[in-house]
Amino acid sequence: MVAKYKKDGISSGAVDCGLADPAVSGTSGSDGGNGAAAPSRATGLASSFPSIAPGIDVDSVSEAELKENGFRSTRRTKLICTIGPASCGFEQLEALAMAGMNVARLNMCHGTREWHRGVIKSVRQLNEMKGYSVALMIDTEGSEIHMGDLGGVTSQKAEDGEEWTFSVRKFDGALPEGTLQVNYEGFAEDVMAGDELVVDGGMVRFEVVDKIGPDVKCRCIDPGLLLPRANVTFWRNGRLVRERNAMLPTISSKDWLDIDFGISEGVDFIAISFVKTADVIKHLKSYIASRSTNRQIGVFAKIESCDSLKNLEDIIRVADGAMVARGDLGAQIPLEQVPSVQREIVTLCRQLNKPVIVASQLLESMIEYPTPTRAEVADVSEAVRQRADALMLSGESAMGQFPLKALSVLRTVSLRIERWCREQKRHEMMRLRELSPPSSDRQSAERVSEQICNSASHMANNLGVDAIFVYTRDGHMASLLSRCRPDCPIFAFTDTTAVRRRLNLQWGLIPFRLDLSTDMEVNILRTFSLLKARGMMNSGDLVIAVSDMLQSIQIRKIP
Numbered sequence: 001m002v003a004k005y006k007k008d009g010i011s012s013g014a015v016d017c018g019l020a021d022p023a024v025s026g027t028s029g030s031d032g033g034n035g036a037a038a039p040s041r042a043t044g045l046a047s048s049f050p051s052i053a054p055g056i057d058v059d060s061v062s063e064a065e066l067k068e069n070g071f072r073s074t075r076r077t078k079l080i081c082t083i084g085p086a087s088c089g090f091e092q093l094e095a096l097a098m099a100g101m102n103v104a105r106l107n108m109c110h111g112t113r114e115w116h117r118g119v120i121k122s123v124r125q126l127n128e129m130k131g132y133s134v135a136l137m138i139d140t141e142g143s144e145i146h147m148g149d150l151g152g153v154t155s156q157k158a159e160d161g162e163e164w165t166f167s168v169r170k171f172d173g174a175l176p177e178g179t180l181q182v183n184y185e186g187f188a189e190d191v192m193a194g195d196e197l198v199v200d201g202g203m204v205r206f207e208v209v210d211k212i213g214p215d216v217k218c219r220c221i222d223p224g225l226l227l228p229r230a231n232v233t234f235w236r237n238g239r240l241v242r243e244r245n246a247m248l249p250t251i252s253s254k255d256w257l258d259i260d261f262g263i264s265e266g267v268d269f270i271a272i273s274f275v276k277t278a279d280v281i282k283h284l285k286s287y288i289a290s291r292s293t294n295r296q297i298g299v300f301a302k303i304e305s306c307d308s309l310k311n312l313e314d315i316i317r318v319a320d321g322a323m324v325a326r327g328d329l330g331a332q333i334p335l336e337q338v339p340s341v342q343r344e345i346v347t348l349c350r351q352l353n354k355p356v357i358v359a360s361q362l363l364e365s366m367i368e369y370p371t372p373t374r375a376e377v378a379d380v381s382e383a384v385r386q387r388a389d390a391l392m393l394s395g396e397s398a399m400g401q402f403p404l405k406a407l408s409v410l411r412t413v414s415l416r417i418e419r420w421c422r423e424q425k426r427h428e429m430m431r432l433r434e435l436s437p438p439s440s441d442r443q444s445a446e447r448v449s450e451q452i453c454n455s456a457s458h459m460a461n462n463l464g465v466d467a468i469f470v471y472t473r474d475g476h477m478a479s480l481l482s483r484c485r486p487d488c489p490i491f492a493f494t495d496t497t498a499v500r501r502r503l504n505l506q507w508g509l510i511p512f513r514l515d516l517s518t519d520m521e522v523n524i525l526r527t528f529s530l531l532k533a534r535g536m537m538n539s540g541d542l543v544i545a546v547s548d549m550l551q552s553i554q555i556r557k558i559p
């Protein structure tokens with residue numbers, strides 16, 4: 001395994017924390033059962049995962065982290081990797097899971113459904129065999145304007161002053177020299193000479209010189225790398241032109257087919273591109289509910305357009321989470337506004353108790369280079385300091401040269417900044433508004449749970465306890481605790497693997513699957529003895545335990 005990290009340019013010494021030798025860790029393996037099955041070793045994977053005491057499902061990475069470094073060392077910020085040609089092999093996925101990937105994202109803009117199905121199968125297999133709970137997210141294409149496939153090449157350079165043709169014509173095979181395809185039929189009608197075309201949020205810029213039938217002649221005014229299916233916006237007199245765009249549906253017919261695919265494949269999250277209003281999220285949620293009765297799929301609203309900013313609070317209230325999709329967002333609002341908008345979205349999501357992902361260009365230079373820029377590290381640090389739930393890699397892990405190394409940078413920077421914030425008490429103390437409406441019944445389970453979690457977190461910080469344990473069937477109580485961002489990690493015990501995977505995207509939660517008893521005392525004693533037996537906690541550790549089955553707060557010392 002170490003050799004694998006070396007291949008990607010990471011010596012094991014560079015990992016300051018948490019990545020232990022898998023040979024010392026175990027897993028109970030079974031995904032969905034009661035954890036009694038031994039992991040299968042039928043494939044050609046590292047044969048280094050002995051089955052330890054059954055009864056509890058935990059992944060080998062969390063287990064190793066806890067064994068080596070104790071509670072304080074666990075990473076609170078979750079990490080998402082977009083999977084693409086650079087990361088879709090089984091061994092590559094395994095290495096990413098080992099290196100801390102919490103969620104695998106599939107961007108439906110790219111690749112065939114067959115390809116996506118293969119990745120989903122591999123991630124499932126890894127979870128089953130190794131006890132991971134890597135969640136799966138699909139991300140819709142959306143119907144904004146984008147370029148075509150570049151006729152099979154992976155990228156093309158546009159140089160300053162070069163002439164390029166944007167065409168809505170369909171070409172079979174290779175494109176004529178200097179030609180780019182656009183997916184939007186009305187493109188040539190809509191643009192005007194003098195307009196500015198912004199590719200991929202500013203990676204490359206062109207000026208429209210002339211229109212000849214379906215072809216739009218442009219001159220490159222800001223050189224850069226063109227990638228397949230890159231997003232295109234056009235600007236006139238310094239303003240985004242979006243009259244036609246605004247008429248396009250948020251969820252296109254292709255998106256609906258992709259959503260059906262996601263539902264039938266049983267993915268955990270669906271992220272919707274270019275959300276404009278809350279209605280589209282409501283509609284999708286009821287569609288999902290009618291199609292998949294036995295399981296929940298979290299719907300994430302991608303905030304990446306002017307419209308989504310106008311309706312931000314309404315959208316976030318109805319969604320299950322949000323993504324600050326800075327790539328397209330930065331193409332729709334002035335770049336200098338992106339940092340403050342990011343912060344506002346992160347804060348709002350926390351207030352409304354919705355997980356939030358910060359995405360795009362976090363480590364963009366690592367697509368090509370093995371080390372990040374200092375500015376990128378500062379950007380990652382800021383997102384961690386804002387205490388976003390998750391950070392996402394896009395091209396870095398999908399098609400870059402150093403997917404594993406990029407993930408390792410996210411991990412080490414997160415760990416370091418989290419520790420620094422705790423030591424220096426540098427985190428923002430946010431006054432959390434009450435989630436339940438003031439009119440609601442004082443004794444409603446909702447309100448009581450919220451108060452229990454607020455108080456438990458407060459106590460945990462004041463007493464300096466080692467961990468909070470939460471026993472939760474649907475995961476809600478765990479997310480209420482996560483919302484408080486306590487200093488110690490939160491161990492979330494739930495009885496279904498699907499809930500466990502879903503919780504894996506939320507800040508500070510270490511999700512376990514365990515058969516829950518209705519008797520809280522039985523659960524507590526069982527988890528204490530199982531975790532102690534596996535060396536994940538020690539006698540004398542101080543824990544606060546809460547549950548949504550019995551509304552109480554207990555302070556317990558591990559016997």
Ligand SMILES: Nc1ncnc2c1ncn2[C@@H]1O[C@H](COP(=O)(O)OP(=O)(O)O)[C@@H](O)[C@H]1O
Pocket residue numbers: 082083084085107109110111227228229230231327394395396398399
């Ligand atoms: N499934 C895939 N197949 C091929 N290439 C992919 C895939 N997913 C992502 N990529 C590549 O990674 C790049 C970055 O991914 P992402 O940010 O998700 O997409 P986009 O750039 O289209 O917004 C893409 O432009 C594409 O080149």
Ligand SMILES: C=C(OP(=O)(O)O)C(=O)O
Pocket residue numbers: 107109139231273302304324325326327328329359360394
């Ligand atoms: C994450 C984003 O969306 P996509 O990669 O699908 O364009 C973004 O625009 O930042």
Ligand SMILES: [K+]
Pocket residue numbers: 107108109139140141142273
């Ligand atoms: K997308």
Ligand SMILES: [Mg+2]
Pocket residue numbers: 273304325327328329
């Ligand atoms: Mg986008």
